[in-house]
Amino acid sequence: MAPFAAALAVVLATGVAVLATRWLPTAVPSELTAPERVPFLGGGLPEVHAWSRYHVRYYAMALLFLAFDMEMVFMYPWAVVFVEEGVLALIEMLMFIVILVLGILYAWREGALRWA
Amino acid sequence: MGVIRRLATRAEAPVFPVVGAGGRLRASELALLPGIRLVGTPRAASVLLIIGDLTPALVRPALTVHDQLPSPRATVWWPVGADRGLLQAWPGLVTVEAGDAEGLRRIFAGLVEGRRASDPPLLLDIEPARWRGEGPYGQGGTGMTGGVPFGRPLPGRAPDPDGLELDQLPLHIGPLFPPFPPGLVLDVALQGDVVRQASVGENPFRSWPGGPDPGPLDTGAFVEALTTPTGVAELELSRARHHLRWLADALRVHGLSALATRVARLAATLAPTDGPEVEALVRRLRRSRSLASATAGVGAVDRPAADLPAGPVARAAGAGDDARTDDPAYRALGFEPVVHHGGDARARMHQRLGEAVQSLELAGRAGEAVRAPGPALEGPRGPLRRGRPTPSSALVALVPTALAGSEWGDAITTVVSFDLDMEEAALSEVAGVHS
Numbered sequence: 001m002a003p004f005a006a007a008l009a010v011v012l013a014t015g016v017a018v019l020a021t022r023w024l025p026t027a028v029p030s031e032l033t034a035p036e037r038v039p040f041l042g043g044g045l046p047e048v049h050a051w052s053r054y055h056v057r058y059y060a061m062a063l064l065f066l067a068f069d070m071e072m073v074f075m076y077p078w079a080v081v082f083v084e085e086g087v088l089a090l091i092e093m094l095m096f097i098v099i100l101v102l103g104i105l106y107a108w109r110e111g112a113l114r115w116a
Numbered sequence: 117m118g119v120i121r122r123l124a125t126r127a128e129a130p131v132f133p134v135v136g137a138g139g140r141l142r143a144s145e146l147a148l149l150p151g152i153r154l155v156g157t158p159r160a161a162s163v164l165l166i167i168g169d170l171t172p173a174l175v176r177p178a179l180t181v182h183d184q185l186p187s188p189r190a191t192v193w194w195p196v197g198a199d200r201g202l203l204q205a206w207p208g209l210v211t212v213e214a215g216d217a218e219g220l221r222r223i224f225a226g227l228v229e230g231r232r233a234s235d236p237p238l239l240l241d242i243e244p245a246r247w248r249g250e251g252p253y254g255q256g257g258t259g260m261t262g263g264v265p266f267g268r269p270l271p272g273r274a275p276d277p278d279g280l281e282l283d284q285l286p287l288h289i290g291p292l293f294p295p296f297p298p299g300l301v302l303d304v305a306l307q308g309d310v311v312r313q314a315s316v317g318e319n320p321f322r323s324w325p326g327g328p329d330p331g332p333l334d335t336g337a338f339v340e341a342l343t344t345p346t347g348v349a350e351l352e353l354s355r356a357r358h359h360l361r362w363l364a365d366a367l368r369v370h371g372l373s374a375l376a377t378r379v380a381r382l383a384a385t386l387a388p389t390d391g392p393e394v395e396a397l398v399r400r401l402r403r404s405r406s407l408a409s410a411t412a413g414v415g416a417v418d419r420p421a422a423d424l425p426a427g428p429v430a431r432a433a434g435a436g437d438d439a440r441t442d443d444p445a446y447r448a449l450g451f452e453p454v455v456h457h458g459g460d461a462r463a464r465m466h467q468r469l470g471e472a473v474q475s476l477e478l479a480g481r482a483g484e485a486v487r488a489p490g491p492a493l494e495g496p497r498g499p500l501r502r503g504r505p506t507p508s509s510a511l512v513a514l515v516p517t518a519l520a521g522s523e524w525g526d527a528i529t530t531v532v533s534f535d536l537d538m539e540e541a542a543l544s545e546v547a548g549v550h551s
Contacts (some may be wrong), residue, residue, distance in 0.1 A: 040159060042293025043177025047286055054283065
Protein backbone atom coordinates (compact mmCIF):
# COMPACT_ATOMS: atom_id res chain seq x y z
CA MET A 1 0.00 0.00 0.00
CA ALA A 2 2.77 2.40 1.05
CA PRO A 3 4.72 2.25 -2.26
CA PHE A 4 1.49 2.84 -4.15
CA ALA A 5 0.66 5.91 -2.01
CA ALA A 6 4.17 7.27 -2.51
CA ALA A 7 3.94 6.84 -6.29
CA LEU A 8 0.53 8.49 -6.29
CA ALA A 9 1.91 11.43 -4.29
CA VAL A 10 4.76 11.84 -6.79
CA VAL A 11 2.37 11.73 -9.75
CA LEU A 12 0.01 14.22 -8.10
CA ALA A 13 2.84 16.58 -7.18
CA THR A 14 4.20 16.45 -10.72
CA GLY A 15 0.75 17.12 -12.13
CA VAL A 16 0.24 20.11 -9.86
CA ALA A 17 3.68 21.45 -10.76
CA VAL A 18 3.03 21.10 -14.50
CA LEU A 19 -0.39 22.75 -14.20
CA ALA A 20 1.05 25.54 -12.07
CA THR A 21 3.80 26.32 -14.57
CA ARG A 22 1.18 26.36 -17.37
CA TRP A 23 -1.35 28.43 -15.47
CA LEU A 24 0.90 30.91 -13.61
CA PRO A 25 2.15 32.84 -16.67
CA THR A 26 -1.45 33.41 -17.78
CA ALA A 27 -2.59 34.35 -14.25
CA VAL A 28 0.13 36.96 -13.79
CA PRO A 29 -0.26 39.65 -16.44
CA SER A 30 2.93 39.91 -18.44
CA GLU A 31 2.11 42.91 -20.61
CA LEU A 32 4.20 45.24 -18.50
CA THR A 33 5.48 48.48 -19.96
CA ALA A 34 9.22 49.11 -20.08
CA PRO A 35 9.21 51.44 -17.03
CA GLU A 36 7.24 48.80 -15.09
CA ARG A 37 10.02 46.25 -15.65
CA VAL A 38 12.86 48.48 -14.45
CA PRO A 39 14.52 47.26 -11.20
CA PHE A 40 13.84 49.31 -8.07
CA LEU A 41 16.67 51.68 -7.19
CA GLY A 42 14.75 54.05 -4.95
CA GLY A 43 13.58 56.16 -7.89
CA GLY A 44 16.87 55.99 -9.79
CA LEU A 45 17.39 54.25 -13.13
CA PRO A 46 20.07 51.71 -14.03
CA GLU A 47 22.76 52.95 -16.41
CA VAL A 48 24.75 49.83 -17.11
CA HIS A 49 23.99 46.21 -17.78
CA ALA A 50 23.49 44.02 -14.73
CA TRP A 51 26.15 41.54 -15.97
CA SER A 52 28.92 42.25 -13.55
CA ARG A 53 31.93 40.16 -12.64
CA TYR A 54 32.55 40.41 -8.92
CA HIS A 55 35.06 38.97 -6.50
CA VAL A 56 33.94 35.70 -4.94
CA ARG A 57 35.34 36.59 -1.55
CA TYR A 58 34.42 33.30 0.07
CA TYR A 59 36.75 31.33 -2.20
CA ALA A 60 39.29 30.72 0.59
CA MET A 61 36.52 29.34 2.78
CA ALA A 62 35.28 27.22 -0.10
CA LEU A 63 38.76 25.71 -0.55
CA LEU A 64 39.03 24.98 3.17
CA PHE A 65 35.64 23.33 3.06
CA LEU A 66 36.78 21.12 0.19
CA ALA A 67 39.92 20.11 2.11
CA PHE A 68 37.88 18.96 5.10
CA ASP A 69 35.27 17.35 2.87
CA MET A 70 37.99 15.20 1.32
CA GLU A 71 39.29 14.40 4.79
CA MET A 72 35.90 12.87 5.56
CA VAL A 73 36.27 10.68 2.44
CA PHE A 74 39.56 9.33 3.82
CA MET A 75 37.86 8.60 7.14
CA TYR A 76 35.47 6.01 5.67
CA PRO A 77 38.13 3.38 4.80
CA TRP A 78 39.93 4.30 8.03
CA ALA A 79 36.78 3.54 10.04
CA VAL A 80 36.55 0.09 8.38
CA VAL A 81 40.05 -0.91 9.49
CA PHE A 82 39.99 0.96 12.80
CA VAL A 83 39.02 -2.08 14.91
CA GLU A 84 41.77 -4.24 13.36
CA GLU A 85 44.52 -1.66 13.64
CA GLY A 86 43.58 -0.22 17.02
CA VAL A 87 45.50 2.66 18.61
CA LEU A 88 47.94 2.87 15.68
CA ALA A 89 45.10 3.90 13.34
CA LEU A 90 43.93 6.52 15.83
CA ILE A 91 47.40 8.05 16.05
CA GLU A 92 47.80 8.10 12.28
CA MET A 93 44.44 9.83 11.83
CA LEU A 94 45.33 12.36 14.55
CA MET A 95 48.57 13.18 12.69
CA PHE A 96 46.59 13.69 9.50
CA ILE A 97 44.07 16.00 11.23
CA VAL A 98 46.85 17.96 12.93
CA ILE A 99 48.40 18.68 9.53
CA LEU A 100 45.04 19.96 8.25
CA VAL A 101 44.43 22.06 11.37
CA LEU A 102 47.86 23.66 10.91
CA GLY A 103 46.61 24.66 7.45
CA ILE A 104 43.53 26.29 8.99
CA LEU A 105 45.61 28.15 11.57
CA TYR A 106 47.86 29.42 8.79
CA ALA A 107 44.85 30.55 6.70
CA TRP A 108 43.40 32.22 9.80
CA ARG A 109 46.65 34.08 10.50
CA GLU A 110 46.84 35.23 6.88
CA GLY A 111 43.32 36.69 7.13
CA ALA A 112 41.80 34.28 4.61
CA LEU A 113 38.74 33.79 6.82
CA ARG A 114 37.83 37.47 6.78
CA TRP A 115 34.80 37.96 4.61
CA ALA A 116 35.75 41.13 2.74
CA MET B 117 -17.88 39.05 -4.12
CA GLY B 118 -15.91 35.91 -3.36
CA VAL B 119 -14.80 34.87 0.10
CA ILE B 120 -11.13 35.36 -0.81
CA ARG B 121 -11.71 38.94 -1.93
CA ARG B 122 -13.68 39.71 1.20
CA LEU B 123 -10.84 38.35 3.34
CA ALA B 124 -8.29 40.26 1.28
CA THR B 125 -10.00 43.59 1.95
CA ARG B 126 -9.44 43.01 5.67
CA ALA B 127 -5.70 42.55 5.21
CA GLU B 128 -3.31 45.37 6.11
CA ALA B 129 -2.90 47.77 3.19
CA PRO B 130 0.68 47.52 1.84
CA VAL B 131 1.87 51.11 1.47
CA PHE B 132 5.05 52.46 -0.11
CA PRO B 133 5.69 56.00 1.15
CA VAL B 134 7.13 58.78 -0.99
CA VAL B 135 8.20 61.51 1.42
CA GLY B 136 8.19 64.96 -0.15
CA ALA B 137 8.82 68.40 1.30
CA GLY B 138 7.49 68.76 4.82
CA GLY B 139 6.34 65.16 5.04
CA ARG B 140 8.97 63.67 7.30
CA LEU B 141 7.18 64.01 10.64
CA ARG B 142 3.96 62.62 9.19
CA ALA B 143 5.89 59.72 7.67
CA SER B 144 7.30 58.79 11.08
CA GLU B 145 3.73 58.21 12.33
CA LEU B 146 2.92 55.78 9.51
CA ALA B 147 4.10 52.69 11.36
CA LEU B 148 1.70 53.45 14.21
CA LEU B 149 -1.44 53.64 12.08
CA PRO B 150 -3.70 50.59 12.30
CA GLY B 151 -4.38 48.53 9.20
CA ILE B 152 -1.34 49.77 7.29
CA ARG B 153 1.84 47.87 6.50
CA LEU B 154 4.90 49.78 5.38
CA VAL B 155 6.78 47.91 2.68
CA GLY B 156 10.36 48.42 1.60
CA THR B 157 9.85 48.14 -2.14
CA PRO B 158 7.12 49.27 -4.55
CA ARG B 159 6.88 45.69 -5.85
CA ALA B 160 5.18 44.70 -2.59
CA ALA B 161 2.87 47.71 -2.36
CA SER B 162 -0.68 48.40 -3.52
CA VAL B 163 -0.83 52.04 -2.51
CA LEU B 164 1.75 54.70 -3.33
CA LEU B 165 1.44 57.26 -0.56
CA ILE B 166 2.86 60.70 -1.32
CA ILE B 167 3.36 62.63 1.92
CA GLY B 168 3.94 66.36 1.60
CA ASP B 169 4.75 68.29 -1.53
CA LEU B 170 6.82 67.02 -4.45
CA THR B 171 9.68 69.26 -5.56
CA PRO B 172 10.51 69.35 -9.31
CA ALA B 173 13.45 66.94 -8.88
CA LEU B 174 11.25 64.46 -6.99
CA VAL B 175 8.62 64.15 -9.73
CA ARG B 176 10.58 61.88 -12.06
CA PRO B 177 11.67 59.44 -9.27
CA ALA B 178 8.08 59.39 -7.95
CA LEU B 179 6.76 58.53 -11.42
CA THR B 180 9.41 55.81 -11.78
CA VAL B 181 8.40 54.27 -8.45
CA HIS B 182 4.70 54.62 -9.33
CA ASP B 183 5.11 52.47 -12.41
CA GLN B 184 7.04 49.89 -10.39
CA LEU B 185 3.96 49.13 -8.25
CA PRO B 186 2.15 46.05 -9.55
CA SER B 187 -1.48 46.41 -10.62
CA PRO B 188 -3.94 47.00 -9.06
CA ARG B 189 -2.43 50.13 -7.62
CA ALA B 190 -3.57 53.54 -6.42
CA THR B 191 -1.81 56.79 -5.59
CA VAL B 192 -2.82 58.71 -2.48
CA TRP B 193 -1.62 62.14 -1.44
CA TRP B 194 -1.39 63.38 2.12
CA PRO B 195 -0.93 67.15 1.77
CA VAL B 196 1.32 68.65 4.47
CA GLY B 197 2.41 72.27 4.62
CA ALA B 198 2.79 74.28 1.44
CA ASP B 199 1.33 72.99 -1.81
CA ARG B 200 3.07 74.42 -4.85
CA GLY B 201 0.83 72.68 -7.29
CA LEU B 202 3.08 70.13 -8.96
CA LEU B 203 0.89 67.29 -7.77
CA GLN B 204 -2.31 68.76 -9.23
CA ALA B 205 -1.28 67.32 -12.60
CA TRP B 206 -0.82 63.76 -11.29
CA PRO B 207 -3.46 61.59 -13.03
CA GLY B 208 -5.76 59.61 -10.76
CA LEU B 209 -4.35 61.11 -7.54
CA VAL B 210 -6.64 60.74 -4.53
CA THR B 211 -6.19 63.40 -1.85
CA VAL B 212 -6.76 62.14 1.68
CA GLU B 213 -6.30 64.21 4.83
CA ALA B 214 -2.80 63.62 6.24
CA GLY B 215 -2.84 60.95 8.94
CA ASP B 216 -6.16 59.48 7.79
CA ALA B 217 -5.46 55.74 7.82
CA GLU B 218 -9.12 54.88 7.32
CA GLY B 219 -9.22 56.80 4.03
CA LEU B 220 -6.15 54.90 2.84
CA ARG B 221 -7.74 51.60 3.79
CA ARG B 222 -10.95 52.44 1.93
CA ILE B 223 -8.97 53.02 -1.25
CA PHE B 224 -7.10 49.76 -0.76
CA ALA B 225 -10.40 47.89 -0.18
CA GLY B 226 -11.82 49.46 -3.35
CA LEU B 227 -8.82 48.17 -5.30
CA VAL B 228 -9.16 44.66 -3.91
CA GLU B 229 -12.92 44.49 -4.43
CA GLY B 230 -12.51 45.73 -7.97
CA ARG B 231 -14.69 48.82 -7.38
CA ARG B 232 -11.71 50.98 -8.13
CA ALA B 233 -9.75 50.78 -11.38
CA SER B 234 -6.00 50.35 -11.13
CA ASP B 235 -3.83 53.38 -11.95
CA PRO B 236 -2.53 53.15 -15.51
CA PRO B 237 1.23 53.39 -16.04
CA LEU B 238 2.29 57.04 -16.13
CA LEU B 239 5.57 56.81 -18.05
CA LEU B 240 5.77 56.14 -21.79
CA ASP B 241 6.36 52.56 -22.81
CA ILE B 242 9.76 53.16 -24.40
CA GLU B 243 12.55 50.66 -23.81
CA PRO B 244 15.52 52.80 -22.67
CA ALA B 245 18.07 50.27 -23.90
CA ARG B 246 16.64 47.86 -26.45
CA TRP B 247 18.09 44.38 -26.42
CA ARG B 248 19.20 43.69 -29.97
CA GLY B 249 19.61 39.96 -29.69
CA GLU B 250 21.60 37.71 -31.98
CA GLY B 251 21.24 33.98 -32.35
CA PRO B 252 18.12 31.81 -32.20
CA TYR B 253 17.22 32.89 -28.63
CA GLY B 254 18.45 36.46 -28.83
CA GLN B 255 21.16 35.48 -26.39
CA GLY B 256 23.63 38.14 -27.49
CA GLY B 257 26.68 38.08 -29.74
CA THR B 258 29.30 35.41 -30.34
CA GLY B 259 31.93 33.84 -28.13
CA MET B 260 32.11 31.59 -25.11
CA THR B 261 29.59 33.38 -22.89
CA GLY B 262 27.41 34.69 -25.68
CA GLY B 263 29.75 37.59 -26.28
CA VAL B 264 29.00 41.13 -25.34
CA PRO B 265 25.29 41.54 -24.60
CA PHE B 266 23.43 44.30 -26.31
CA GLY B 267 21.17 46.68 -24.46
CA ARG B 268 22.74 48.76 -21.70
CA PRO B 269 26.52 49.17 -21.82
CA LEU B 270 28.62 46.85 -19.67
CA PRO B 271 30.12 48.30 -16.46
CA GLY B 272 33.70 49.53 -16.60
CA ARG B 273 36.53 47.84 -14.72
CA ALA B 274 38.66 49.04 -11.85
CA PRO B 275 41.41 47.50 -9.73
CA ASP B 276 40.42 45.59 -6.63
CA PRO B 277 42.47 45.56 -3.35
CA ASP B 278 43.38 41.93 -4.11
CA GLY B 279 45.08 43.01 -7.34
CA LEU B 280 42.30 41.93 -9.67
CA GLU B 281 40.59 43.98 -12.38
CA LEU B 282 36.89 43.69 -11.63
CA ASP B 283 33.69 45.29 -12.87
CA GLN B 284 32.56 48.40 -11.07
CA LEU B 285 28.82 48.94 -11.12
CA PRO B 286 27.81 52.62 -11.01
CA LEU B 287 24.42 53.05 -9.32
CA HIS B 288 22.26 56.00 -8.31
CA ILE B 289 20.25 54.97 -5.27
CA GLY B 290 17.48 57.26 -4.11
CA PRO B 291 15.92 59.74 -3.52
CA LEU B 292 13.08 57.38 -2.53
CA PHE B 293 15.08 54.49 -1.08
CA PRO B 294 13.25 53.65 2.19
CA PRO B 295 16.27 52.94 4.45
CA PHE B 296 17.81 56.30 3.54
CA PRO B 297 16.59 59.66 4.77
CA PRO B 298 14.02 60.97 2.27
CA GLY B 299 15.69 62.87 -0.57
CA LEU B 300 19.18 61.39 -0.24
CA VAL B 301 20.60 60.42 -3.65
CA LEU B 302 23.70 58.28 -3.29
CA ASP B 303 25.92 57.75 -6.34
CA VAL B 304 27.96 54.64 -5.58
CA ALA B 305 30.44 52.52 -7.47
CA LEU B 306 29.97 48.94 -6.31
CA GLN B 307 32.38 46.05 -6.75
CA GLY B 308 30.29 43.07 -5.70
CA ASP B 309 28.78 44.38 -2.47
CA VAL B 310 31.72 46.62 -1.58
CA VAL B 311 31.34 50.36 -2.02
CA ARG B 312 34.46 51.64 -3.77
CA GLN B 313 33.42 55.28 -4.15
CA ALA B 314 30.38 57.14 -2.92
CA SER B 315 29.16 60.66 -3.40
CA VAL B 316 25.94 62.44 -2.55
CA GLY B 317 23.92 63.50 -5.59
CA GLU B 318 21.99 66.71 -6.17
CA ASN B 319 19.62 67.41 -3.27
CA PRO B 320 16.05 67.24 -4.69
CA PHE B 321 14.80 69.69 -2.05
CA ARG B 322 17.00 72.34 -3.65
CA SER B 323 15.25 72.08 -7.02
CA TRP B 324 12.67 74.86 -6.68
CA PRO B 325 13.54 77.73 -9.06
CA GLY B 326 13.40 80.29 -6.23
CA GLY B 327 15.56 78.29 -3.82
CA PRO B 328 14.44 75.81 -1.17
CA ASP B 329 11.21 76.50 0.62
CA PRO B 330 11.24 74.54 3.86
CA GLY B 331 8.10 72.75 4.86
CA PRO B 332 7.59 71.93 8.53
CA LEU B 333 11.12 70.74 9.44
CA ASP B 334 11.41 68.07 12.09
CA THR B 335 13.74 70.37 14.05
CA GLY B 336 11.46 73.41 13.55
CA ALA B 337 10.82 73.83 17.28
CA PHE B 338 14.56 74.33 17.86
CA VAL B 339 14.94 76.85 15.05
CA GLU B 340 12.03 78.82 16.49
CA ALA B 341 13.63 78.77 19.94
CA LEU B 342 16.58 80.76 18.55
CA THR B 343 14.41 83.86 18.50
CA THR B 344 11.61 83.21 21.00
CA PRO B 345 11.88 82.35 24.70
CA THR B 346 11.11 78.67 25.07
CA GLY B 347 10.70 76.41 28.07
CA VAL B 348 13.71 74.17 28.69
CA ALA B 349 11.40 71.27 29.50
CA GLU B 350 9.63 71.64 26.17
CA LEU B 351 12.90 71.79 24.21
CA GLU B 352 14.41 68.79 25.97
CA LEU B 353 11.25 66.75 25.47
CA SER B 354 11.34 67.45 21.72
CA ARG B 355 15.02 66.45 21.67
CA ALA B 356 14.30 63.12 23.35
CA ARG B 357 11.38 62.60 21.00
CA HIS B 358 13.59 63.34 17.98
CA HIS B 359 16.23 60.81 19.08
CA LEU B 360 13.62 58.13 19.70
CA ARG B 361 12.05 58.74 16.28
CA TRP B 362 15.51 58.33 14.77
CA LEU B 363 15.98 55.12 16.75
CA ALA B 364 12.66 53.76 15.48
CA ASP B 365 13.76 54.38 11.87
CA ALA B 366 17.19 52.83 12.52
CA LEU B 367 15.70 49.73 14.17
CA ARG B 368 13.37 49.25 11.21
CA VAL B 369 16.37 49.35 8.87
CA HIS B 370 18.04 46.70 11.04
CA GLY B 371 14.97 44.48 10.64
CA LEU B 372 13.66 44.92 14.19
CA SER B 373 10.26 46.24 13.05
CA ALA B 374 8.24 45.21 16.12
CA LEU B 375 10.69 46.94 18.46
CA ALA B 376 10.77 49.91 16.07
CA THR B 377 7.00 50.28 16.31
CA ARG B 378 7.20 50.16 20.11
CA VAL B 379 9.88 52.84 20.12
CA ALA B 380 7.85 54.99 17.70
CA ARG B 381 4.83 54.67 19.99
CA LEU B 382 6.97 55.65 23.00
CA ALA B 383 8.26 58.66 21.02
CA ALA B 384 4.74 59.76 20.11
CA THR B 385 3.50 59.74 23.71
CA LEU B 386 6.78 60.68 25.42
CA ALA B 387 6.56 62.45 28.79
CA PRO B 388 9.36 63.50 31.20
CA THR B 389 8.37 60.60 33.48
CA ASP B 390 9.25 58.04 30.78
CA GLY B 391 12.96 58.06 31.74
CA PRO B 392 12.89 54.53 33.22
CA GLU B 393 11.26 53.18 30.06
CA VAL B 394 13.96 54.68 27.84
CA GLU B 395 16.62 53.28 30.19
CA ALA B 396 15.02 49.84 29.94
CA LEU B 397 15.17 50.24 26.16
CA VAL B 398 18.88 51.13 26.37
CA ARG B 399 19.57 48.00 28.41
CA ARG B 400 17.65 45.89 25.94
CA LEU B 401 19.54 47.30 22.96
CA ARG B 402 22.87 46.77 24.75
CA ARG B 403 22.00 43.10 25.21
CA SER B 404 21.07 42.57 21.56
CA ARG B 405 23.98 40.75 19.95
CA SER B 406 22.65 41.01 16.40
CA LEU B 407 22.42 44.78 16.73
CA ALA B 408 25.93 44.88 18.21
CA SER B 409 27.42 42.89 15.34
CA ALA B 410 25.59 45.05 12.80
CA THR B 411 26.75 48.37 14.27
CA ALA B 412 30.02 47.86 16.19
CA GLY B 413 32.99 49.18 14.24
CA VAL B 414 30.73 50.22 11.35
CA GLY B 415 30.91 53.70 9.88
CA ALA B 416 33.75 54.93 12.06
CA VAL B 417 34.71 58.34 10.73
CA ASP B 418 38.39 58.40 9.92
CA ARG B 419 39.38 61.74 11.38
CA PRO B 420 39.96 63.22 14.84
CA ALA B 421 36.79 63.88 16.77
CA ALA B 422 37.69 67.57 17.05
CA ASP B 423 37.40 67.95 13.25
CA LEU B 424 33.90 66.48 13.09
CA PRO B 425 30.94 68.86 12.82
CA ALA B 426 29.80 69.44 16.42
CA GLY B 427 26.76 67.51 17.56
CA PRO B 428 25.86 63.96 18.59
CA VAL B 429 28.10 62.46 15.87
CA ALA B 430 31.17 64.27 17.25
CA ARG B 431 30.16 63.58 20.86
CA ALA B 432 29.91 59.86 20.00
CA ALA B 433 33.57 60.11 18.96
CA GLY B 434 34.66 61.74 22.21
CA ALA B 435 34.41 65.49 21.46
CA GLY B 436 32.47 67.08 24.28
CA ASP B 437 31.31 70.28 22.56
CA ASP B 438 27.69 71.09 23.29
CA ALA B 439 26.13 74.54 22.83
CA ARG B 440 24.10 73.94 25.98
CA THR B 441 27.24 74.12 28.17
CA ASP B 442 27.40 77.92 27.72
CA ASP B 443 23.67 78.48 28.06
CA PRO B 444 22.72 80.16 31.38
CA ALA B 445 19.40 78.29 31.56
CA TYR B 446 21.20 74.95 31.25
CA ARG B 447 24.09 75.96 33.51
CA ALA B 448 21.55 76.63 36.26
CA LEU B 449 20.41 73.01 35.89
CA GLY B 450 24.00 71.73 36.16
CA PHE B 451 24.16 70.46 32.57
CA GLU B 452 27.09 68.22 31.59
CA PRO B 453 27.30 66.90 28.01
CA VAL B 454 26.99 63.15 27.45
CA VAL B 455 30.03 61.76 25.62
CA HIS B 456 30.73 58.33 24.15
CA HIS B 457 33.87 56.90 22.58
CA GLY B 458 34.47 54.89 19.44
CA GLY B 459 32.74 57.10 16.89
CA ASP B 460 31.07 54.17 15.12
CA ALA B 461 27.39 53.49 14.43
CA ARG B 462 27.01 51.74 17.78
CA ALA B 463 28.52 54.68 19.67
CA ARG B 464 26.16 57.04 17.81
CA MET B 465 23.13 54.98 18.75
CA HIS B 466 24.09 54.92 22.42
CA GLN B 467 25.06 58.60 22.29
CA ARG B 468 21.56 59.54 21.11
CA LEU B 469 19.92 57.23 23.64
CA GLY B 470 22.10 58.66 26.41
CA GLU B 471 21.11 62.16 25.34
CA ALA B 472 17.44 61.15 25.28
CA VAL B 473 17.65 59.82 28.84
CA GLN B 474 19.47 62.99 29.92
CA SER B 475 16.91 65.20 28.15
CA LEU B 476 14.02 63.50 29.93
CA GLU B 477 15.82 63.93 33.25
CA LEU B 478 16.44 67.64 32.47
CA ALA B 479 12.83 68.10 31.34
CA GLY B 480 11.68 66.62 34.64
CA ARG B 481 13.89 68.95 36.68
CA ALA B 482 13.59 72.11 34.59
CA GLY B 483 10.12 73.00 35.82
CA GLU B 484 9.19 76.43 34.48
CA ALA B 485 12.78 77.37 33.49
CA VAL B 486 12.80 79.36 30.27
CA ARG B 487 15.69 79.63 27.84
CA ALA B 488 16.23 83.20 26.63
CA PRO B 489 16.75 83.66 22.89
CA GLY B 490 20.46 83.43 22.13
CA PRO B 491 22.77 83.15 19.14
CA ALA B 492 23.31 79.41 19.43
CA LEU B 493 21.19 76.46 20.48
CA GLU B 494 22.03 72.78 20.49
CA GLY B 495 19.62 71.08 18.10
CA PRO B 496 19.17 67.30 17.95
CA ARG B 497 21.63 67.04 15.02
CA GLY B 498 24.10 69.70 16.13
CA PRO B 499 24.37 73.36 17.04
CA LEU B 500 21.98 75.78 15.32
CA ARG B 501 23.45 79.23 14.79
CA ARG B 502 21.62 81.92 12.89
CA GLY B 503 23.15 82.53 9.50
CA ARG B 504 25.47 79.50 9.78
CA PRO B 505 25.20 76.27 7.77
CA THR B 506 22.66 73.76 9.03
CA PRO B 507 23.93 70.67 10.96
CA SER B 508 22.65 68.31 8.25
CA SER B 509 24.65 69.97 5.49
CA ALA B 510 27.85 69.46 7.52
CA LEU B 511 26.92 65.81 8.17
CA VAL B 512 26.15 65.12 4.49
CA ALA B 513 29.76 66.06 3.71
CA LEU B 514 30.94 63.15 5.91
CA VAL B 515 29.10 60.51 3.86
CA PRO B 516 31.56 59.92 0.95
CA THR B 517 34.63 59.18 3.08
CA ALA B 518 32.64 57.20 5.65
CA LEU B 519 31.20 54.86 3.00
CA ALA B 520 34.29 54.20 0.84
CA GLY B 521 35.44 50.61 1.26
CA SER B 522 32.49 49.37 3.30
CA GLU B 523 30.05 46.65 2.38
CA TRP B 524 26.63 47.75 1.16
CA GLY B 525 24.84 46.67 4.35
CA ASP B 526 27.35 48.59 6.48
CA ALA B 527 26.99 51.57 4.15
CA ILE B 528 23.25 51.70 4.86
CA THR B 529 23.91 51.41 8.61
CA THR B 530 26.42 54.26 8.36
CA VAL B 531 24.09 56.58 6.44
CA VAL B 532 21.29 55.90 8.93
CA SER B 533 23.63 56.49 11.89
CA PHE B 534 24.37 60.07 10.75
CA ASP B 535 20.68 61.08 11.15
CA LEU B 536 20.59 63.27 8.03
CA ASP B 537 17.71 65.41 6.92
CA MET B 538 18.01 66.41 3.29
CA GLU B 539 15.39 69.11 3.63
CA GLU B 540 17.43 70.76 6.35
CA ALA B 541 20.60 70.21 4.30
CA ALA B 542 18.96 72.03 1.36
CA LEU B 543 18.84 75.25 3.40
CA SER B 544 21.98 77.28 2.93
CA GLU B 545 21.83 78.59 6.50
CA VAL B 546 19.82 78.38 9.69
CA ALA B 547 16.97 80.87 9.35
CA GLY B 548 16.11 83.24 12.17
CA VAL B 549 12.40 82.61 12.13
CA HIS B 550 10.97 79.32 11.01
CA SER B 551 8.54 80.02 8.20
